[in-house]
Amino acid sequence: GENVEQHPSTLSVQEGDSAVIKCTYSDSASNYFPWYKQELGKGPQLIIDIRSNVGEKKDQRIAVTLNKTAKHFSLHITETQPEDSAVYFCAAAGGSSYKLIFGSGTRLLVRP
Amino acid sequence: KAGVTQTPRYLIKTRGQQVTLSCSPISGHRSVSWYQQTPGQGLQFLFEYFSETQRNKGNFPGRFSGRQFSNSRSEMNVSTLELGDSALYLCASSLGDGGSYGYTFGSGTRLTVV
Numbered sequence: 001g002e003n004v005e006q007h008p009s010t011l012s013v014q015e016g017d018s019a020v021i022k023c024t025y026s027d028s029a030s031n032y033f034p035w036y037k038q039e040l041g042k043g044p045q046l047i048i049d050i051r052s053n054v055g056e057k058k059d060q061r062i063a064v065t066l067n068k069t070a071k072h073f074s075l076h077i078t079e080t081q082p083e084d085s086a087v088y089f090c091a092a093a094g095g096s097s098y099k100l101i102f103g104s105g106t107r108l109l110v111r112p
Numbered sequence: 113k114a115g116v117t118q119t120p121r122y123l124i125k126t127r128g129q130q131v132t133l134s135c136s137p138i139s140g141h142r143s144v145s146w147y148q149q150t151p152g153q154g155l156q157f158l159f160e161y162f163s164e165t166q167r168n169k170g171n172f173p174g175r176f177s178g179r180q181f182s183n184s185r186s187e188m189n190v191s192t193l194e195l196g197d198s199a200l201y202l203c204a205s206s207l208g209d210g211g212s213y214g215y216t217f218g219s220g221t222r223l224t225v226v
Binding site for chain 1: 116143145147154155157160162167168170202204209210211212214215216217218219220
């Protein structure tokens, strides 16, 4: 069935270093891949997304890459800051399913 | 502009009771989705509504139901509550197909069943 695998489950980096989170999806019909940041007590907040007709997208310190052939997509955060500490979720949607399939989440800790 | 509003923020219910949660989408958004978030199962899709019609439903028992009103506000209902229904229930709104327009989430309703 539809599935999104996300790794790693936890990630600890030093402030200023880069962080990379990877996801793999199973449904070939998926064409929309958002990344969400969730802070304690809040709902998921969209930080960046990419569609299947694009291989890479960047927004300041955040970038996402997509490899449709391998069904992989990744989140890259450069120059990490303590306020980047949160749980990050990848997701996939498409094929007129009208739903997001989420990965299991990555808890990112940025050490000052 | 106002975001997605979910009420109430917190609820405590007893096993066997029923509960109704409310979601007001962003103005102009016609699609509302519901998700259940638990530490063990992560974020799971419940159902999605567009213009008062349910377009998709997740793998949850019939105790979980929802509806959407003509003003796009949505409610979800859980009957005969079980301890395992304790979770954060999240609502997301979209202009139409979320795969085309993206989804915006509310802050959720934290339901505790005792």
